[in-house]
Amino acid sequence: MVRIAFFGPQGTFTEQAARVLAGGEELFPVETIPAAFEAVRSGAADGACVPVENSVEGPVTATLDSAVDGDPLVAVAEALLPIRFTVLVGADRDPVADPPRTVASHPHALAQVRGWLGEHLPGAEQLVASSTAAAAVGVLDGEYDAAVVAPVAAEHYPLKTFATDVADLADARTRFLLLRTPGTLPEPTGADRTSIVVAAANRTGSLAGLLTELAMRGINLTRLDARPVKGDYGTYRFFIDFEGHVTEPRIADALAAMRRRSMSVRFLGSHPRADGVTATIEPGAGNDDFVAADAWVEAVRKGELA
Amino acid sequence: MVRIAFFGPQGTFTEQAARVLAGGEELFPVETIPAAFEAVRSGAADGACVPVENSVEGPVTATLDSAVDGDPLVAVAEALLPIRFTVLVGADRDPVADPPRTVASHPHALAQVRGWLGEHLPGAEQLVASSTAAAAVGVLDGEYDAAVVAPVAAEHYPLKTFATDVADLADARTRFLLLRTPGTLPEPTGADRTSIVVAAANRTGSLAGLLTELAMRGINLTRLDARPVKGDYGTYRFFIDFEGHVTEPRIADALAAMRRRSMSVRFLGSHPRADGVTATIEPGAGNDDFVAADAWVEAVRKGELA
Structure with missing residues (x-):
């Protein structure tokens, strides 16, 4: 039986989310968010459930920091719980x-x-x-x-x-992730979220340049959080979520550009959105458009088209 | 005597910062960060000292949220304290x-x-x-x-x-602000920080567009934090700090562009940087360049130059 660590103790919203995301599996609580990541990295657990973002309080910083400190893990599913x-x-x-x-x-x-x-x-x-x-x-x-x-x-x-x-605010919500070691990706559904963390070069315009790589491909940003790089005052990593799935040509094209233009990029997962919102695809920015354009360039290079 | 509220109780790092920023004034503690803002808004205090950012933990979210809930206050000075x-x-x-x-x-x-x-x-x-x-x-x-x-x-x-x-990390630091009601601005020093909060339009590329307004004027971004808009899941405000002072033509030009391209902008202050780092000015992006370019356009409109 698959064992899933969740940020405990028992009786928290994270346990509720773990039941949604891995209900049939054996769930066990761990004391901290870093411990949940560590349980998966060490093999003590096959997955981990942690909160990532709350609509009132913002990002769960321990989750963001744990995602960059240590071996990569990827989010394979998310749950969105009303906080009442x-x-x-x-x-x-x-x-x-x-x-x-x-x-x-x-x-x-x-x-x-x-x-x-x-x-x-x-x-x-x-x-x-x-x-x-x-x-x-x-x-x-x-x-x-x-x-x-x-x-x-x-x-x-x-x-x-x-x-x-x-609840003071009727629609307060927290988003939770199910994390695993990198391996098989969830299938794309058309309503997916891709997450990365980027260390932007420390020069004028570097973040604008990275976001423009998404914007000019018509890829909608859904979240951006800056986290200070510990021990290096004034430098930041950016956690960026956007619509789409890494298996889509349009997303792969954007990821390659961001990889090239930044000091480092870590892939944090592509998975279906809990809210089921389908990606907006702008004219000329669909997967077919990227494939057709690549095919045309390839034909030009072979002297077949012009 | 001027009365300065600080986020208390007595004996915290914020009291230490208040002594640095308003040492000659009468300091009094208030219980919460929102109460420090409210003391200035109500006239109970002439200024308030609050933390805004820590190099390990990131932004102080209560300060960011208090800056947008209620009448505008502006930061007129900052202090950077080593956290030991x-x-x-x-x-x-x-x-x-x-x-x-x-x-x-x-x-x-x-x-x-x-x-x-x-x-x-x-x-x-x-x-x-x-x-x-x-x-x-x-x-x-x-x-x-x-x-x-x-x-x-x-x-x-x-x-x-x-x-x-x-301290686990030798150079952990927290930045504190001294806030007042809008009025006289601190003089520009060449090593200034300007802070705004922007509600970006909810469409693909809107944040990239705003940051590009800074980048193409050679203005260096020093911090960007997203905060969820309470009660509206999936929408965010962006707190943006950049080099320069609102009295400089190059900064005024960028602010006008961001005002035009966003749903709303609130000015949160221009003041000297505690670390004294002078602004990087790229070729063609100095204040004289902006003034000269405007003068040329004006002359063209009058038919004097072409």
């Missing part, structure tokens, strides 16, 4: 008669329910826990009165549900 | 005979001393506090045995210094 929290209290507490005086969660979770807490638990002190699930454990241990957690946490801990579907 | 931590223990503890069993700090601080802790306090449990200074308060209260803090914290809390100059 459950609030748990001790099994014996009547939260109406005896409202929680402290409420704990991961700082990102607290940031996403600040309005709800102000309205429903205005007197409660907000405390920081290392994960949403750790907050639930803290309620079990009597350390906190309430915890803001992922819905799946209610299955793992013998606590009482005080509220569900809690 | 002090480790404090209780005044009565002999840390050699009785090594700390728990050590607390802000998650970003813990991330930057992980190697040092593994070597010097291998058995200590690492606990998360809401700030480095809150960890020091926790040591005072007996909640933690040790705290990883900013050097200035040693002045505020009656604790014993266990170690100083603690």
Whole structure:
């Protein structure tokens, strides 16, 4: 049976995502995001599930940094989860008669329910826990009165549900990736995402040049995140997601150009988009156009056409 | 006397930066980064000091988000602080005979001393506090045995210094901004930084187009960060820093082009760079070149030249 590591502990949104992405496989939690990558690199796991981006908080920086520190892994699938929290209290507490005086969660979770807490638990002190699930454990241990957690946490801990579907922004979402060692690529579907990380040369216009390679081929950028290169203040790597699949001629052509124009490029995967949005193909920028143009140049070189 | 709010509590790196940026003024701590912005917007403070970027952790997202939510503020100065931590223990503890069993700090601080802790306090449990200074308060209260803090914290809390100059990466740095309401701009120095936030149109090539406006004027990009637009999954704002000062013709020309090509632009300030690096000016892209070219076009329009 295939073993999939996920960024734990049990009872987090990442466990929920791992069930979506690898539901039939054996799932096991690891303590940190780097440990999830390491489990795959060392062979201890066949895959890993980690969060990559949240619509409120932005990129998950530990995931981006782990993708460049160590051997390459590639994303083969993604899941997009709505982030709606459950609030748990001790099994014996009547939260109406005896409202929680402290409420704990991961700082990102607290940031996403600040309005709800102000309205429903205005007197409660907000405390920081290392994960949403750790907050639930803290309620079990009597350390906190309430915890803001992922819905799946209610299955793992013998606590009482005080509220569900809690979120200040109705459409907050987190995107998760299933990572594996490079090998077989998922089949292209027409609604794919390709991810790379690029070290742009440190000179005027280098990033503009790289993005222009995508733009002039009509390839739509879906995300760009800069991360500082540790130990080298003022230099950055760029994590770039765009529409399309590396097996498509138009994408291969763009990748080769970016490889040539940058100091280094690492391929982070091509896989179907969870939202199913099909790629926009502009006139003259379809795969057939690239193949036909290459064929014409080849014929010109052979003296067959002009 | 001018009152400057800083992201507190007292005893953090932000207080150290505020002393550098507004040392002669009355400094007062506020609890959050949004509260520091709000203090200036409401008139409760004449300025605010907040962190904007760390060379290990990347952008300070609360600062970026606060810059777009609410009335415009502009950065008028910046400070670049080396991030080297002090480790404090209780005044009565002999840390050699009785090594700390728990050590607390802000998650970003813990991330930057992980190697040092593994070597010097291998058995200590690492606990998360809401700030480095809150960890020091926790040591005072007996909640933690040790705290990883900013050097200035040693002045505020009656604790014993266990170690100083603690940092896994020798050149970790954080950049801080002094913010004010728009009004007088700092004078250009030739070593300036201009910051804007841009909402790029959601179509293929829009970001490449904006960055090309800088590149073709020979203006060097120094930072680019994407932030998700809350409540609108898949759309982003771009925080862009580049060399130069808005009073320079070459910068004004680029800003006008970006204004025209984007859905919105907000000016976030032009001020001297803390590192004193002077702008690279490419041939044909100096201020005199822009002024002379405009004068020629004007003369052509009047029929005086051709």
